[in-house]
Amino acid sequence: MKPLVRQIINLLPAVLALVILPACQTMDAISEVGAAVGQGAGVLTPQQAQSVKKAGSAVGKTFDSITPEQEYYIGRTVGAVVINQYKPLANEEANHYLNVLGQTLAQFSDKPETFGGYHFLIMETEEINAFSAPGGLVFISRGMLKCCKSEDAVAAVLAHEIGHVEKQHGLQAIKKSRITSALTILAVESGKSLGGEDLAQLTEAFEGSIGDITSTMMNSGYARGFERQADQAAVTTLQRAGYDPRALVSMLTEMKKYLKPGGRDFAKTHPAPDDRIADVEKMIGAAAAVPAPVARQARFAQAVGKI
Amino acid sequence: MRQIKRWMGTVGLAALTVVSAWAAAGKMMSVQVKDAQMRDKPSFIGKVVGSLAYGDRVEVQESQGAWARVSLPGGTAGWLHTSALTSQKIALSAGKDDAKVGASGDELALAGKGFNSDIEAQFKKTHKAIDFTWVDKMEKIKIPSLEIQTFLKDGGVVPKGGAQ
Ligand SMILES: [Zn+2]
Numbered sequence: 001m002k003p004l005v006r007q008i009i010n011l012l013p014a015v016l017a018l019v020i021l022p023a024c025q026t027m028d029a030i031s032e033v034g035a036a037v038g039q040g041a042g043v044l045t046p047q048q049a050q051s052v053k054k055a056g057s058a059v060g061k062t063f064d065s066i067t068p069e070q071e072y073y074i075g076r077t078v079g080a081v082v083i084n085q086y087k088p089l090a091n092e093e094a095n096h097y098l099n100v101l102g103q104t105l106a107q108f109s110d111k112p113e114t115f116g117g118y119h120f121l122i123m124e125t126e127e128i129n130a131f132s133a134p135g136g137l138v139f140i141s142r143g144m145l146k147c148c149k150s151e152d153a154v155a156a157v158l159a160h161e162i163g164h165v166e167k168q169h170g171l172q173a174i175k176k177s178r179i180t181s182a183l184t185i186l187a188v189e190s191g192k193s194l195g196g197e198d199l200a201q202l203t204e205a206f207e208g209s210i211g212d213i214t215s216t217m218m219n220s221g222y223a224r225g226f227e228r229q230a231d232q233a234a235v236t237t238l239q240r241a242g243y244d245p246r247a248l249v250s251m252l253t254e255m256k257k258y259l260k261p262g263g264r265d266f267a268k269t270h271p272a273p274d275d276r277i278a279d280v281e282k283m284i285g286a287a288a289a290v291p292a293p294v295a296r297q298a299r300f301a302q303a304v305g306k307i
Numbered sequence: 308m309r310q311i312k313r314w315m316g317t318v319g320l321a322a323l324t325v326v327s328a329w330a331a332a333g334k335m336m337s338v339q340v341k342d343a344q345m346r347d348k349p350s351f352i353g354k355v356v357g358s359l360a361y362g363d364r365v366e367v368q369e370s371q372g373a374w375a376r377v378s379l380p381g382g383t384a385g386w387l388h389t390s391a392l393t394s395q396k397i398a399l400s401a402g403k404d405d406a407k408v409g410a411s412g413d414e415l416a417l418a419g420k421g422f423n424s425d426i427e428a429q430f431k432k433t434h435k436a437i438d439f440t441w442v443d444k445m446e447k448i449k450i451p452s453l454e455i456q457t458f459l460k461d462g463g464v465v466p467k468g469g470a471q
Contacts, residue, residue, distance in 0.1 A: 067397065068339045069361060070422040077430055079442045088441050096448075100458050103450045107351050108466065110373075113340050113391035115361070119445040137445060151462065186420050194425075203429040206422050210430075242465040293463035 061183055063171040068135075071171060072115040074209060075135030078170065081214050082131050082139050086123040089142060089307065094122055097303035101151065102138060102158045108240040109159070109233065111166040118162065122307070128258055128265045131217050132161040134170040142307055143265070147255040151300040152247030152292060156234055160248070163233030169226045173216035174209045181205050221269030228279055235283045244290035245280070252277050336377065336392040338363040345385020349374030351452055356385040362397040 066074070089095070102120040106112050118136035123129070128143040138161045140154075148154045164170065182205040185198050194202060216222060222230075231248065238245040252273040259267040270276070338359045346353030349371045359365065365377035368384055375392065378384035431439065459466065 067421070068393075069341075072341070073422045073424070073427055076439065076442050077427060077437075079445070080437045080439045083441045084437045099448045100450050100454060104455045104458055104464075107455065108468075111390045112351070113343065113388050115340050116446055117340075117449065119448050121441065121445050137442065182421055194420075199425070199429060202421070203426055203433075206426045206430060209422075240466060240468045242459070242467055296462040296464070299462065 059180055059184075061179055062176060063168065063174055063179065065179060065183060066171055066174075068115040071168070072135045074171070074206070074213070075116070075133040075137050077206070077210050078133035078213050078217075079137035079139070081210060082123075082133065082137075082217075083121070085218070086125050086127075086139070086141070089122040089124040091122065091307055093302075094304050094307050095120070097299070098122060098140065098154070098158070101155060102162070105155055105159050105237055105241055105243075106136070106162055109162050109166050109237045114165065118165070120158065122304075127263070128255060128267075129269075130157055130161050130266075132164045132170070134165065134168065134213070136162075136165050138162070138165070141265075143258070144255075145304050145307060147258060148251055148304075149254060150247060150250070150292060151296050152238070152244045152290070153251040153254075154300065154304065155238060155241070155243045156245070156248035156251050159234035159237040159243075160230045162237060163230035164222070164226070166233055167226070167229050169222050169230070170213045170217065172226075173222070174212045178205045178208045178212070218264075218269065224271055227271055227276070231276060231280050232283055235280065239287065242290065244292065245284045245287065246289060248280050249277050249284075252280070334367045334394070335364055336367060336375075336394055337397045338365060338387075338391060339393045339397065340391045343387055343391045345377070345383070345387055347385065349376070349386045351388075352456060353386060357383045359387070364396070365392070 098120040103118055106118040114136045116135055118138065120138045120140065122145065123139050123141045125141045126143040126146075127141050128147060129141040130139060130144050132138045138158060140157060140161070144157060145154065148157060182202055185194070185202050185205075221227075234248055235245040238248070255266065256273040259265065259273070261267055338361055341361050343359040343363075344355045345357040345359060347356050348354075359377075359379070363379060365379055365387075368376040368378060370376070370389070373389050374386050375389050376384050376386050377392070431437070458464075
């Protein structure tokens, strides 16, 4: 006999399909009726019907049902997967510089506070890449840093990644079915600690969620609209902080020279630099250029100029 | 003079009563970050006057831009950036508000359960090759607010707005 939760998850679509309700009905009502119909039709035992009632509230829930704490745990594992695929650059000075710059920028974003805060790490690869895990773990490759000729340009890359965190683009890559199944397990099994089978299933939903995010980030890329949102967030953050948003254009222009078509890098996961440049220029408009003093260029060169 | 002082004291007390009565009617919100630092002014430059934990229910006294002055009931007030706050309730322990979890719109579903340290531990058991050492290292890097101010100043970076 299969454990209750797995039975419920399997039965849920069938039971709910028995019920035809106007589209405006809430899922709670649907599950209520679904449970009644299921029981009446002899599909469910009273115990199962009760569980369906609870589980129905999980259907239709999306990524915004994920709590900040869960986002944090998802982000930690996504970060660990990224680190496992690359190699961290063990250069304390460079990583410290990146964290000072990144945490400064985060304060000027629309979401300066996340459950565990923003943290940054350089990856030792020539590949031109940058990733952000949900909650604020941000990774930037040495290859990407080489496309940055100024502190403002590094700021532009970090601000773009902070934008993905702020807009929760990673979480939105999670398939809805995983959220439904996780919420169903928790709704049905509420009030006690999870048993072996439920824990295994929840871990399965977790693994699936991690896979959805990492494969989107590393292989398929986010939708064009999400990239535009991240660029817009970057422009806003840079302007508030006092950096030159045009550095995003300079960085993209530089990047264009090095991107290899078909490579495992930004060429694969991001829109073509020219398309982004055109969009970003529209976002910046006629804003005055921001001068960068010698001291800023000097500390940039010192910290990451020679890595 | 003493008379005046006493009188002012009474007025002050009356004013305080009015303020706290107004504050009592203020919105209750939950802290949605692991540890939140309350500051003496609505800015990250402000001095830290207290800290709050995930799930703490706070009362909003006033707000200014993206900042809110909050306090635990009867506790010290301080300014928090509103991204650290949610109007939803966060139930921390399993079993506590279970009946409501998922059923009510203003309750964060999956509260305190779901993808947590237990699940991370399960994940680690089956994915031994995936090392969390650097993730833990990253999380320890917290740049003090004074260092951020110095960094901006030394680099000639002049903020134009935002949370600061
Ligand atoms: Zn992006």
